Amino acid sequence: MALYVKAAAILGQLEGKRGSVKTLVYNSGHKNIKQLFALVCETLKYTPVLEEIINTTDLLKKEKKLQINVAKVLVYDLLFGKGLKCGGSWKALIMKHRSQLKSALARLKVKRKVSCNEDLLETKASSTAGCQLPRYVRVNLLKNTVEDVIDYFKREDYTYLGQATSVADLKHLGRKQFIGDLHLPELLVFHPKIDLHEHFLYTAGHIILQDKASCLPAHLLNPPTGSHVIDACAAPGNKTSHLAAILCNKGKLFAFDLDTKRLSTMGTLLLRAGVTCHELANQDFLLVDPSNPKYQNVKYILLDPSCSGSGIVNRLNQLTDDETSSSRPRLLALASFQCKALNHALSFPGVERVIYSTCSIHREENEDVVEEILQQHGNRIRCCIGDC
Numbered sequence: 001m002a003l004y005v006k007a008a009a010i011l012g013q014l015e016g017k018r019g020s021v022k023t024l025v026y027n028s029g030h031k032n033i034k035q036l037f038a039l040v041c042e043t044l045k046y047t048p049v050l051e052e053i054i055n056t057t058d059l060l061k062k063e064k065k066l067q068i069n070v071a072k073v074l075v076y077d078l079l080f081g082k083g084l085k086c087g088g089s090w091k092a093l094i095m096k097h098r099s100q101l102k103s104a105l106a107r108l109k110v111k112r113k114v115s116c117n118e119d120l121l122e123t124k125a126s127s128t129a130g131c132q133l134p135r136y137v138r139v140n141l142l143k144n145t146v147e148d149v150i151d152y153f154k155r156e157d158y159t160y161l162g163q164a165t166s167v168a169d170l171k172h173l174g175r176k177q178f179i180g181d182l183h184l185p186e187l188l189v190f191h192p193k194i195d196l197h198e199h200f201l202y203t204a205g206h207i208i209l210q211d212k213a214s215c216l217p218a219h220l221l222n223p224p225t226g227s228h229v230i231d232a233c234a235a236p237g238n239k240t241s242h243l244a245a246i247l248c249n250k251g252k253l254f255a256f257d258l259d260t261k262r263l264s265t266m267g268t269l270l271l272r273a274g275v276t277c278h279e280l281a282n283q284d285f286l287l288v289d290p291s292n293p294k295y296q297n298v299k300y301i302l303l304d305p306s307c308s309g310s311g312i313v314n315r316l317n318q319l320t321d322d323e324t325s326s327s328r329p330r331l332l333a334l335a336s337f338q339c340k341a342l343n344h345a346l347s348f349p350g351v352e353r354v355i356y357s358t359c360s361i362h363r364e365e366n367e368d369v370v371e372e373i374l375q376q377h378g379n380r381i382r383c384c385i386g387d388c
């Protein structure tokens with residue numbers, strides 16, 4: 001019983017963006033963390049299907065005491081999970097509707113023309129607009145051209161659909177189709193299920209697997225070739241390599257990060273991407289001296305500080321990632337760091353443009369402070385909000 005109640009409570013907390021699955025499960029005090037984690041993740045995965053079954057059977061109308069999240073975990077376990085092994089009075093309540101729920105599931109499968117539960121999940125996910133983000137591939141212009149990369153994929157039997165003309169074009173890609181992004185010329189868009197991590201073009205640094213939201217900050221900063229640029233919180237360096245490509249490896253890219261391990265990964269990735277105009281420093285950006293003559297020609301700063309990730313709600317894998325843990329004190333500490341870093345970036349005397357990349361949660365958390373900074377320096381900063 002406690003298992004279902006706790007899982008339902010965590011679903012509620014996730015809706016309220018009060019943390020990641022991992023954090024909430026670990027903080028729940030439940031004795032079997034692994035079992036609770038699996039139940040929450042699986043229920044999330046099946047949520048659209050569960051909601052449809054709960055609606056078509058009028059379950060909540062028939063059982064007034066039953067709340068939607070409790071219903072979801074119970075119906076999940078009955079139909080797709082272990083079959084309600086525990087559950088006390090909840091189990092008894094849901095078992096009254098067992099045959100109706102099972103028939104609703106069978107009807108849904110007939111309607112979707114699928115035979116197993118997993119297929120139902122897949123067709124539901126792909127038919128729900130916006131449920132799955134496409135895979136974005138940034139062509140690394142330091143190593144290749146967009147045309148040559150397109151040709152390479154075509155030779156592997158992918159069909160290139162040309163340049164997208166509307167967002168709808170990105171939503172109906174087949175597994176062997178790809179399309180040029182609507183806004184960024186070096187970005188190609190693939191089916192959400194395509195995994196290119198083992199692909200030669202990726203392992204050789206010709207393409208970078210980078211979401212569109214993550215490509216926007218460097219695109220917006222758009223430093224002219226030869227400029228001096230600071231990437232304040234740089235590791236693992238996707239935006240740094242994007243900046244280097246925009247600079248055509250000419251100029252100077254000062255990249256800072258506090259985390260030694262991430263910085264060493266970044267070194268490897270930049271080497272692979274053919275970046276040569278960078279200078280990496282394992283340093284707290286807040287302690288970088290703006291009056292140091294080394295930075296006197298810096299006109300552009302990209303600020304992509306650590307983020308709670310709690311604005312991310314639509315991807316289970318991201319919800320369960322450590323980066324997304326966002327207990328309140330951590331969120332506040334990060335929000336405060338973001339403001340300090342923004343002010344620090346603006347204190348570099350020659351800086352003309354700062355792109356502050358953040359998520360909607362932090363933007364809201366820092367609303368007053370950021371508004372004040374924007375009023376003072378609005379001509380020099382742009383906020384780039386991405387909950388990818």
Ligand SMILES: C[S@@+](CC[C@H](N)C(=O)[O-])C[C@H]1O[C@@H](n2cnc3c(N)ncnc32)[C@H](O)[C@@H]1O
Binds near residue numbers: 283
């Ligand atoms: C969101 S990640 C940056 C991602 C990176 N811009 C990219 O596109 O690959 C934030 C980074 O900020 C670093 N960081 C946190 N506090 C910092 C500080 N005070 N100075 C420099 N880097 C910091 C973290 O170690 C982390 O690697």
